[in-house]
Amino acid sequence: MKLVLIGPPASGKGTLARFICEDFNLPHISTGEIFRENIKKGTELGKTVKPYLDKAELVPDEITMQVVKERISKDDCKDGYVLDGFPRNKTQAELFEPMAKMDAAIHLNVDLKEIEGRILGRKTCSVCEKIYNTRYYDSDTCECGGKLYTREDDDIETIRRRFAQYETETVPIISHYKNILKTFSGGSTPQDTYEPIKVYIKEILTLDK
Numbered sequence: 535m536k537l538v539l540i541g542p543p544a545s546g547k548g549t550l551a552r553f554i555c556e557d558f559n560l561p562h563i564s565t566g567e568i569f570r571e572n573i574k575k576g577t578e579l580g581k582t583v584k585p586y587l588d589k590a591e592l593v594p595d596e597i598t599m600q601v602v603k604e605r606i607s608k609d610d611c612k613d614g615y616v617l618d619g620f621p622r623n624k625t626q627a628e629l630f631e632p633m634a635k636m637d638a639a640i641h642l643n644v645d646l647k648e649i650e651g652r653i654l655g656r657k658t659c660s661v662c663e664k665i666y667n668t669r670y671y672d673s674d675t676c677e678c679g680g681k682l683y684t685r686e687d688d689d690i691e692t693i694r695r696r697f698a699q700y701e702t703e704t705v706p707i708i709s710h711y712k713n714i715l716k717t718f719s720g721g722s723t724p725q726d727t728y729e730p731i732k733v734y735i736k737e738i739l740t741l742d743k
């Protein structure tokens with residue numbers, strides 16, 4: 535099952551991807567995570583992409599395409615994967631088309647106001663990158679033992695800019711995937727958002743058999 539998740543920044547897309555990957559035993563491919571990991575390790579790729587991430591700008595398509603191509607060629611992707619944060623624009627979606635055929639595109643429809651409320655309480659684990667919201671989770675420590683921190687790009691101004699960028703760059707890919715696309719609204723908790731999506735994925739898997 536090859537699945538692509540489309541949703542605005544800070545919409546809870548990452549958490550959703552984790553739920554799906556855990557339940558359906560699929561690898562989670564987050565280009566953002568791959569980039570941050572490489573920056574942390576100080577690799578060549580990390581050095582190249584850091585300036586873009588620092589300025590909350592999109593990493594050039596050719597770099598992103600190369601990273602995704604390498605990642606999906608690994609063994610754990612044989613039976614599918616969940617793409618989170620990729621494709622980010624129509625060019626990437628079109629370049630990706632001959633590389634892999636997607637089974638489903640899940641579109642998370644969350645508005646900017648909701649996101650602004652949500653990110654005020656967002657914290658990320660410094661070890662496993664799991665995201666928490668202090669509205670639902672009242673601790674400074676991740677369940678893995680890692681310390682939680684507020685990501686630098688989590689301030690409102692940056693989110694507004696990334697949201698505007700999402701609307702111009704990423705919203706056009708919704709029409710690209712229209713034949714396999716299903717839109718869901720954000721629920722009051724990540725679990726609420728996930729429930730109907732889980733049901734939907736199970737349905738697709740049943741149809742596939």
Ligand SMILES: [Zn+2]
Pocket residue numbers: 659660661662663664676677678679680
């Ligand atoms: Zn953790």
